[in-house]
Amino acid sequence: MAIRQETVEQVASVSDKYKYGFISDIEADTAPIGLSEDIVRFISAKKEEPEWLLEWRLKAYRHWLTMEEPEWANVHYPKIDFQDIYYYSAPKQKEKLKSLDEVDPELLEVYKKLGIPLKEQEVLAGVEGAHNVAVDAVFDSVSVATTFRERLEKEGVIFCPISEAVRDHPELVQKYIGSVVPYTDNYYATLNSAVFTDGSFCYIPKGVRCPMELSTYFRINAAQTGQFERTLIIAEEGSYVSYLEGCTAPMRDENQLHAAVVELIIMKDAEIKYSTVQNWYPGDENGVGGIYNFVTKRAACRGENAKVSWTQVETGSAITWKYPSCILQGDNSVGEFYSIAIANNMQQADTGTKMIHLGKNTSSTIISKGISAGKAQNTYRGLVRMGRKAENARNHTVCDSLLIGDKCGAHTVPYIENQSRTATVEHEATTSKVSEEQLFYCQQRGLSEEESMALIVNGFCKEVLQKLPMEFAVEAQKLVGISLEGSVG
Amino acid sequence: MLEIKNLHATVGDKEILKGINLSIKAGEIHAIMGPNGAGKSTLSYVLAGRDGYEVTSGEVLYKGEDLLALSPDERASKGIFLAFQYPVEIPGVASATFLKTAYNAQRKYRGEPEVDAMEFLKLIREKTKELDIKDDMLKRAVNVGFSGGEKKRNEVLQMALLEPDLMLLDETDSGLDIDALKIAADGVNRLRSPERAGLIITHYQRLLDYIVPDFVHVLADGKIVKSGDKSLALELEEKGYAALSAA
Ligand SMILES: Nc1ncnc2c1ncn2[C@@H]1O[C@H](COP(=O)(O)OP(=O)(O)OP(=O)(O)O)[C@@H](O)[C@H]1O
Ligand SMILES: [Mg+2]
Numbered sequence: 001m002a003i004r005q006e007t008v009e010q011v012a013s014v015s016d017k018y019k020y021g022f023i024s025d026i027e028a029d030t031a032p033i034g035l036s037e038d039i040v041r042f043i044s045a046k047k048e049e050p051e052w053l054l055e056w057r058l059k060a061y062r063h064w065l066t067m068e069e070p071e072w073a074n075v076h077y078p079k080i081d082f083q084d085i086y087y088y089s090a091p092k093q094k095e096k097l098k099s100l101d102e103v104d105p106e107l108l109e110v111y112k113k114l115g116i117p118l119k120e121q122e123v124l125a126g127v128e129g130a131h132n133v134a135v136d137a138v139f140d141s142v143s144v145a146t147t148f149r150e151r152l153e154k155e156g157v158i159f160c161p162i163s164e165a166v167r168d169h170p171e172l173v174q175k176y177i178g179s180v181v182p183y184t185d186n187y188y189a190t191l192n193s194a195v196f197t198d199g200s201f202c203y204i205p206k207g208v209r210c211p212m213e214l215s216t217y218f219r220i221n222a223a224q225t226g227q228f229e230r231t232l233i234i235a236e237e238g239s240y241v242s243y244l245e246g247c248t249a250p251m252r253d254e255n256q257l258h259a260a261v262v263e264l265i266i267m268k269d270a271e272i273k274y275s276t277v278q279n280w281y282p283g284d285e286n287g288v289g290g291i292y293n294f295v296t297k298r299a300a301c302r303g304e305n306a307k308v309s310w311t312q313v314e315t316g317s318a319i320t321w322k323y324p325s326c327i328l329q330g331d332n333s334v335g336e337f338y339s340i341a342i343a344n345n346m347q348q349a350d351t352g353t354k355m356i357h358l359g360k361n362t363s364s365t366i367i368s369k370g371i372s373a374g375k376a377q378n379t380y381r382g383l384v385r386m387g388r389k390a391e392n393a394r395n396h397t398v399c400d401s402l403l404i405g406d407k408c409g410a411h412t413v414p415y416i417e418n419q420s421r422t423a424t425v426e427h428e429a430t431t432s433k434v435s436e437e438q439l440f441y442c443q444q445r446g447l448s449e450e451e452s453m454a455l456i457v458n459g460f461c462k463e464v465l466q467k468l469p470m471e472f473a474v475e476a477q478k479l480v481g482i483s484l485e486g487s488v489g
Numbered sequence: 490m491l492e493i494k495n496l497h498a499t500v501g502d503k504e505i506l507k508g509i510n511l512s513i514k515a516g517e518i519h520a521i522m523g524p525n526g527a528g529k530s531t532l533s534y535v536l537a538g539r540d541g542y543e544v545t546s547g548e549v550l551y552k553g554e555d556l557l558a559l560s561p562d563e564r565a566s567k568g569i570f571l572a573f574q575y576p577v578e579i580p581g582v583a584s585a586t587f588l589k590t591a592y593n594a595q596r597k598y599r600g601e602p603e604v605d606a607m608e609f610l611k612l613i614r615e616k617t618k619e620l621d622i623k624d625d626m627l628k629r630a631v632n633v634g635f636s637g638g639e640k641k642r643n644e645v646l647q648m649a650l651l652e653p654d655l656m657l658l659d660e661t662d663s664g665l666d667i668d669a670l671k672i673a674a675d676g677v678n679r680l681r682s683p684e685r686a687g688l689i690i691t692h693y694q695r696l697l698d699y700i701v702p703d704f705v706h707v708l709a710d711g712k713i714v715k716s717g718d719k720s721l722a723l724e725l726e727e728k729g730y731a732a733l734s735a736a
Contacts, residue, residue: 440539441577443561444570445591445647446598452562455590459581459630 031088037061040194043088047163047197050170060183060193067187073350074379074411075319077292080257087195087228157210157241158203162230165201172203176234180263180300180327188259188321189296196230196261204239204270213469215244229260235270237303242273244472258317259294268303268330273311275468277476279483280316285374287346290318297324301333301362309336310353311467313476315483318347323381325354328362328393335364338464340476342457342483343376343408352382352413357390357423366397369461372408373484379411386423393423401431402460404453404484432460454481490515490686491536491556491655496547498535505531507711508547513655516683520697520722521690523708524730529690530574532708533659536688537571538564551655565591566598568654572644572661574690578632584643585627588613588650595651616649619679621672637664645676656680656687662696674699694722707733 031042040061044054069080152159158169166173183193204210235241258280264272274297283290293316299308310324320343326335337353355364364384372378384395401410412429434456442452458465458480465473465480491513498506505528513519523529534542536549538561549556556564579587592612593603604612617624622642632640641661648656656677662670677687677700689700697705697719705721706713707730715721715733725733 435577436540437577438579440537440561441573441579442587442591444537444539444565444573445587445651446562446565446595447591448562448594449560451590451594455582455587456579459579462581 030086033086034083035061035085035087035195039087043195043197046088047166049163049166052174053166056178056183057194060190061195063184064187064190064194067190069187073321073381074377074413075321075348075350077319077348080292082191085257088197151211155208155211156205157208158201159214160201162196162199162201162232165203165232169201169203172234173201173232176232176263176265177230178263180265180298181261181296186296188294189261192228192230192259192261192296196228199229199231199260200233201231202233202241202243204233204235204241206236207238208236209239210241213242213244215246227256227258227260229258229262231260231262232265233263233272233274234265235267235272235306237267238269239267240271240273242275242469244275244277244469246277246279246472246475256290257292257294260296262295262297262324264297264299264308266299266301266303266306266308266333269305270303271307271309272299273309273469274299274324275472276310276312276314277468277472277479278312278314278316278320279479281318282316282345282347282483283318285345287318290347291316293317293320293322295320295322297322298327299325299335300327301330301335301359303330303333304359305332305334306330307334307336309338309467311336311338311464312351313340313342313464313468313479314349314351315340315342315479317349320347320349320351322351323353323383325356326364327356327358328364328390329358330362331359332361333359334362336467337364337366337368338467339368340371340461340464340480341369341378341380342371342480343373343378344483345374345376347374347376349377350379350381352380354383354385355395356383356385356387357393357395357420358387359393360389360391361393362390363394364396366395366399367463368397368399369464370399370401370410371404371457371460371484372401372410373404375407377409377411379413381413381415383415383417384425384427385417386420386425388419390420391422393420395423395425397425397427399427399429400460401429402457403431403433404457450481450484453484457481457484490517490552491688492548492550493536494548494550496532496535496549497545498531499543499545500531500541504545505711506535509708509711509713511706511713513686513688515686517703518681518687518689518700520702520705521688521708522692522694522705522722522725527708528711529708530659533571533574533657533688533690536564536657537561537569562594563598565651566595569657570648570651570653570655571657572641572648572659574659574663576632576635576640576644578630580630580633582631583628584631585610585613587631588627588647591647592650613650616646620646620649620676622646638666638669641665642669642673645673649676649680652680654685656685656689658687658689658691660690660692662691662693670696671699694726697722709733 031039040057044057181189183190202214233243266272280291301308308326314320324337328335335355341349341351343349353366366382368380370378370380380399386393399412403410410431414427416425418425438456439452442455443449458477461480465476468476493509493511496506496509521529544557589609596603641664644661665673702719705717705719707715
């Protein structure tokens, strides 16, 4: 049944309600605009990096110069001028912060506006006790606060900004960085390798179950600053960690480039659960502003029975280009991808996953829920590859699209490459609409139109929401409602 | 309680309601019967405020207020409940969640405090017991995979929970087995009170043995063509609508 006209028109109003559109005024210590070998050297010098890392960055930079920006994704945007971007900006550091009390109060204010749960704010503000989530807060390019380090250290867990890991654990970083996403991987990953400024590093030693959920909040701030995060997580044999990543960004006219790289390494019998809630500024209803989010996330299950699950709730950004992937090398290793992608107004999302089965009896599950409203385009793009040696490997894919209004689009692009005679690949796809009937039914029971929409869409996403850690699930449920505000008349 | 005056309504470009006049006082139950396609469901949708059902002329007063000016959810919160002829499926939303959300939305609208999960569970358990509905239905997604009869019972459950002032029942009896029919009728009768009223659409006079109406109306081709007391239903059952239009 057709959604009425106002519905379609009012979809436009969502960005007016974007809560996180503010700019805070923290003096930036910024590199000159543009990109060159000198800038790469500048970044490396700022970070006081060892020679090998500078060399690695330079190799990446030189390789990047030979590459073309990819155009295969179903996203459209004006060409990015890479010389018109600042590649380094850091909140001005007076001296090394001794305690969190010394954190710029304005920064704490920023966290408050972001709706970072009070508990975590307390941690950021240095309040003792009460709390079990370690926060490695990334503000622009430099981590300004790291908490719970000591408790984690007791378990032998290392959780710190990657620049610190480079300094304190160079052997680990050197061994693993680029081992899952090589610097030659793709245009944006290569760029990231050359200019990454910060991100998190996490190491879980053999047999350790990380005693708390690890979380990172990202925020893009200074004008025209692209963010190039690099995250590296290593789970040694028999270990377990759940990692949460959540982000928002302030309102901007210029489009902001974000090209992060996340590498996960999972050894025998180990498990990493990586959950993301992404609600960066999506641009206004005319598609002005908003974040360009070109991310490379990849996990390598290196040992037997290794397991990785990616769970993502993607509601923000003007453009999302993101395919968290699993390389299932170890026999019996398991890869999971659970995704909710919401695109409203002029947003464009091209997201999905790659499941590369190499080992025997490897299995993967993909559940993708795409929601399109307004004039948004939402594409699921997924690759399932069964290698020659992937005996009895299994994949099951469910890919559901939900349309709100009749000016948006949903596209499903599955790629299946099967070289194993004994592997099974199953793919199910559905497309449905939020019907006027469903909305009316809910309203007749007393829910407003927006509450009705939020309820229906949350129902559609339920299987994926259930995969999130509890504290995140509640937030995500709200976010689903917020990001669809204005999508009904 | 409800005053319908010369109500005309169109769906698409087609006029379906062609001048309905009906007055329902508090405490009364009115039954509406009539041939397929007469406009009975349309009337219920217009009263509940469904999009696309456009009132072209006439007026409707509910508790003295202009009903047509209110949004569907406002009407619901002010006590109008429609038990749907075809209840709608909402995948992924557990019935319990749906009911609690609706219950609290209405309480909030009326300025009453919302109830928490524990309180709600107690409340809903009472209702499922009264209506002989298995609790595991609450865990299932709203109407998804429910049998025809289960859907109707679920409508009665929702009504029992929300305790509306004006019950609109659109063929709630269709699809119910004999026992379920009695239980559902009991559910309606339990809500009957001098402050409440009901409009019951049905094709079968049998329901009216259980829910005895004060008035029976025949709706044909968008108009009320005959009104009477309960005996009219019996007469219709015997002679059919053809005799009526011939008369
Ligand atoms: N969306 C629509 N577009 C066009 N005609 C419609 C639409 N909805 C309903 N109608 C028509 O309106 C008329 C009245 O329908 P309505 O559902 O109110 O009948 P009813 O009296 O409830 O019938 P039944 O006893 O079969 O339930 C029918 O002729 C139906 O085809
Ligand atoms: Mg009908």
